[in-house]
Amino acid sequence: MPLPRLEPSAPGVTTDLRRETYGGLMSCSRGLPNDEALAQILATQVHGGGALPDGLGLAPGMFAALLTRRFPGFSVPGVAERSLPPWDPRLAEELEELVKLLQMHQAGQDESEGWLSVIIATGCMANDHLWEDLGLWSRRDLSELMLRNFPALAARNDRDMKWKKFLYKQLCLQEGIYLCRAPSCAVCRDYSICFGPEE
Numbered sequence: 001m002p003l004p005r006l007e008p009s010a011p012g013v014t015t016d017l018r019r020e021t022y023g024g025l026m027s028c029s030r031g032l033p034n035d036e037a038l039a040q041i042l043a044t045q046v047h048g049g050g051a052l053p054d055g056l057g058l059a060p061g062m063f064a065a066l067l068t069r070r071f072p073g074f075s076v077p078g079v080a081e082r083s084l085p086p087w088d089p090r091l092a093e094e095l096e097e098l099v100k101l102l103q104m105h106q107a108g109q110d111e112s113e114g115w116l117s118v119i120i121a122t123g124c125m126a127n128d129h130l131w132e133d134l135g136l137w138s139r140r141d142l143s144e145l146m147l148r149n150f151p152a153l154a155a156r157n158d159r160d161m162k163w164k165k166f167l168y169k170q171l172c173l174q175e176g177i178y179l180c181r182a183p184s185c186a187v188c189r190d191y192s193i194c195f196g197p198e199e
Contacts, residue, residue, distance in 0.1 A: 022040060
Protein backbone atom coordinates (compact mmCIF):
# COMPACT_ATOMS: atom_id res chain seq x y z
CA MET A 1 0.00 0.00 0.00
CA PRO A 2 1.56 3.34 -0.99
CA LEU A 3 1.95 5.91 1.74
CA PRO A 4 -0.38 8.90 1.49
CA ARG A 5 1.01 12.20 0.32
CA LEU A 6 2.48 14.09 3.25
CA GLU A 7 2.22 17.85 3.14
CA PRO A 8 5.02 19.94 4.60
CA SER A 9 4.88 19.31 8.32
CA ALA A 10 4.27 21.83 11.04
CA PRO A 11 7.35 23.32 12.69
CA GLY A 12 9.08 20.72 14.82
CA VAL A 13 7.30 17.74 13.25
CA THR A 14 9.71 15.33 11.57
CA THR A 15 8.18 13.88 8.41
CA ASP A 16 10.20 10.64 8.56
CA LEU A 17 9.19 9.96 12.15
CA ARG A 18 5.57 10.63 11.33
CA ARG A 19 5.73 8.18 8.43
CA GLU A 20 7.38 5.57 10.63
CA THR A 21 4.68 5.86 13.31
CA TYR A 22 1.98 5.82 10.63
CA GLY A 23 3.52 2.65 9.17
CA GLY A 24 3.55 1.01 12.61
CA LEU A 25 -0.09 1.88 13.19
CA MET A 26 -1.14 0.61 9.77
CA SER A 27 0.77 -2.65 10.24
CA CYS A 28 -1.50 -3.29 13.27
CA SER A 29 -4.62 -2.00 11.56
CA ARG A 30 -7.53 -4.32 10.89
CA GLY A 31 -8.20 -2.52 7.59
CA LEU A 32 -11.43 -0.94 8.78
CA PRO A 33 -12.88 2.30 7.39
CA ASN A 34 -11.06 5.40 8.61
CA ASP A 35 -7.99 3.52 9.88
CA GLU A 36 -5.72 5.47 7.53
CA ALA A 37 -7.08 8.84 8.62
CA LEU A 38 -6.94 7.90 12.30
CA ALA A 39 -3.35 6.67 11.85
CA GLN A 40 -2.39 9.99 10.25
CA ILE A 41 -3.96 11.95 13.11
CA LEU A 42 -2.28 9.81 15.76
CA ALA A 43 1.12 9.83 14.04
CA THR A 44 1.03 13.60 13.73
CA GLN A 45 0.05 14.06 17.36
CA VAL A 46 2.70 11.66 18.65
CA HIS A 47 5.35 13.82 16.99
CA GLY A 48 4.03 17.14 18.27
CA GLY A 49 1.82 18.25 15.38
CA GLY A 50 -1.82 19.16 15.07
CA ALA A 51 -3.83 21.02 17.67
CA LEU A 52 -5.83 18.23 19.26
CA PRO A 53 -5.45 17.61 22.98
CA ASP A 54 -4.21 14.27 24.30
CA GLY A 55 -6.75 11.59 23.49
CA LEU A 56 -7.85 13.54 20.38
CA GLY A 57 -10.64 15.17 22.37
CA LEU A 58 -12.24 11.81 23.19
CA ALA A 59 -13.09 10.66 26.71
CA PRO A 60 -10.38 8.28 28.00
CA GLY A 61 -12.58 5.19 27.57
CA MET A 62 -13.46 6.14 23.98
CA PHE A 63 -9.82 6.80 23.13
CA ALA A 64 -8.78 3.44 24.62
CA ALA A 65 -11.52 1.72 22.58
CA LEU A 66 -10.30 3.44 19.40
CA LEU A 67 -6.74 2.18 19.94
CA THR A 68 -7.81 -1.34 20.96
CA ARG A 69 -10.29 -1.86 18.15
CA ARG A 70 -8.42 -0.14 15.34
CA PHE A 71 -4.74 -0.76 16.07
CA PRO A 72 -4.57 -3.82 18.36
CA GLY A 73 -1.07 -4.57 19.55
CA PHE A 74 0.28 -1.11 18.80
CA SER A 75 1.54 0.81 21.77
CA VAL A 76 1.19 4.51 21.04
CA PRO A 77 4.33 6.25 22.25
CA GLY A 78 4.03 9.25 24.53
CA VAL A 79 2.93 12.43 22.82
CA ALA A 80 5.77 14.86 22.11
CA GLU A 81 5.82 17.88 24.34
CA ARG A 82 3.98 20.75 22.72
CA SER A 83 2.50 24.01 23.80
CA LEU A 84 -1.15 24.16 22.82
CA PRO A 85 -2.88 27.45 23.53
CA PRO A 86 -5.54 27.09 26.23
CA TRP A 87 -9.07 26.92 24.90
CA ASP A 88 -11.65 29.39 26.02
CA PRO A 89 -14.15 27.43 28.17
CA ARG A 90 -16.94 29.42 26.53
CA LEU A 91 -16.33 27.32 23.40
CA ALA A 92 -17.77 24.23 25.13
CA GLU A 93 -21.25 24.99 23.79
CA GLU A 94 -19.90 25.38 20.24
CA LEU A 95 -18.07 22.08 20.57
CA GLU A 96 -21.24 20.33 21.68
CA GLU A 97 -23.25 21.83 18.80
CA LEU A 98 -20.64 20.78 16.24
CA VAL A 99 -20.58 17.23 17.62
CA LYS A 100 -24.39 17.08 17.33
CA LEU A 101 -24.30 18.44 13.77
CA LEU A 102 -21.80 15.80 12.69
CA GLN A 103 -23.58 12.99 14.54
CA MET A 104 -26.86 13.90 12.81
CA HIS A 105 -25.17 13.36 9.44
CA GLN A 106 -23.18 10.18 10.08
CA ALA A 107 -23.32 7.62 7.29
CA GLY A 108 -24.14 4.93 9.86
CA GLN A 109 -21.71 2.39 8.49
CA ASP A 110 -18.95 2.29 11.09
CA GLU A 111 -18.43 2.98 14.80
CA SER A 112 -15.53 5.30 14.04
CA GLU A 113 -18.01 7.90 12.73
CA GLY A 114 -18.95 8.66 16.35
CA TRP A 115 -15.32 9.12 17.36
CA LEU A 116 -14.68 11.30 14.31
CA SER A 117 -17.66 13.51 15.16
CA VAL A 118 -15.92 14.40 18.43
CA ILE A 119 -12.42 14.59 16.92
CA ILE A 120 -13.47 16.88 14.06
CA ALA A 121 -15.52 19.13 16.35
CA THR A 122 -12.54 19.35 18.71
CA GLY A 123 -10.29 20.31 15.80
CA CYS A 124 -12.68 23.17 14.99
CA MET A 125 -11.80 24.76 18.35
CA ALA A 126 -8.24 25.51 17.15
CA ASN A 127 -7.15 28.31 14.83
CA ASP A 128 -5.57 26.88 11.67
CA HIS A 129 -7.07 25.02 8.73
CA LEU A 130 -9.10 22.08 10.01
CA TRP A 131 -6.99 19.44 8.25
CA GLU A 132 -3.87 20.88 9.91
CA ASP A 133 -5.46 21.17 13.35
CA LEU A 134 -6.59 17.54 13.11
CA GLY A 135 -3.14 16.36 12.07
CA LEU A 136 -4.23 15.05 8.67
CA TRP A 137 -1.62 15.23 5.92
CA SER A 138 -3.57 17.20 3.32
CA ARG A 139 -6.88 18.92 2.75
CA ARG A 140 -7.75 16.15 0.32
CA ASP A 141 -7.56 13.66 3.22
CA LEU A 142 -10.10 15.74 5.16
CA SER A 143 -12.43 16.05 2.15
CA GLU A 144 -12.36 12.27 1.63
CA LEU A 145 -12.99 11.72 5.34
CA MET A 146 -16.01 14.05 5.29
CA LEU A 147 -17.47 12.46 2.15
CA ARG A 148 -17.06 8.93 3.52
CA ASN A 149 -18.42 9.56 7.02
CA PHE A 150 -20.86 12.45 6.63
CA PRO A 151 -21.91 12.20 2.96
CA ALA A 152 -25.17 14.19 3.14
CA LEU A 153 -23.47 17.02 5.00
CA ALA A 154 -20.39 16.97 2.77
CA ALA A 155 -22.58 17.10 -0.34
CA ARG A 156 -23.79 20.53 0.78
CA ASN A 157 -20.23 21.84 0.42
CA ASP A 158 -20.63 21.88 -3.35
CA ARG A 159 -18.50 25.01 -3.77
CA ASP A 160 -15.52 23.64 -1.84
CA MET A 161 -15.76 26.05 1.08
CA LYS A 162 -13.08 25.60 3.72
CA TRP A 163 -14.33 22.86 6.00
CA LYS A 164 -14.19 24.72 9.31
CA LYS A 165 -16.04 27.71 7.87
CA PHE A 166 -18.51 25.35 6.21
CA LEU A 167 -19.32 23.56 9.47
CA TYR A 168 -19.88 26.83 11.31
CA LYS A 169 -22.07 28.08 8.46
CA GLN A 170 -24.18 24.92 8.80
CA LEU A 171 -24.64 25.63 12.51
CA CYS A 172 -25.79 29.16 11.71
CA LEU A 173 -28.23 27.96 9.05
CA GLN A 174 -29.55 25.30 11.42
CA GLU A 175 -30.28 27.98 14.04
CA GLY A 176 -31.69 30.41 11.48
CA ILE A 177 -28.86 32.87 12.04
CA TYR A 178 -27.23 34.55 9.08
CA LEU A 179 -24.24 36.64 10.09
CA CYS A 180 -22.63 37.25 6.71
CA ARG A 181 -23.77 40.56 5.21
CA ALA A 182 -22.80 39.88 1.59
CA PRO A 183 -25.79 39.20 -0.69
CA SER A 184 -23.96 36.19 -2.14
CA CYS A 185 -20.57 34.53 -1.87
CA ALA A 186 -19.64 35.61 -5.38
CA VAL A 187 -19.69 39.32 -4.52
CA CYS A 188 -18.27 39.07 -1.00
CA ARG A 189 -14.95 40.81 -0.39
CA ASP A 190 -13.99 37.98 1.98
CA TYR A 191 -14.52 35.29 -0.67
CA SER A 192 -10.87 34.20 -0.59
CA ILE A 193 -11.03 33.71 3.18
CA CYS A 194 -13.86 31.20 2.87
CA PHE A 195 -12.96 29.56 -0.43
CA GLY A 196 -9.22 30.16 -0.94
CA PRO A 197 -6.65 27.38 -1.15
CA GLU A 198 -5.63 25.64 2.06
CA GLU A 199 -2.60 23.72 0.83
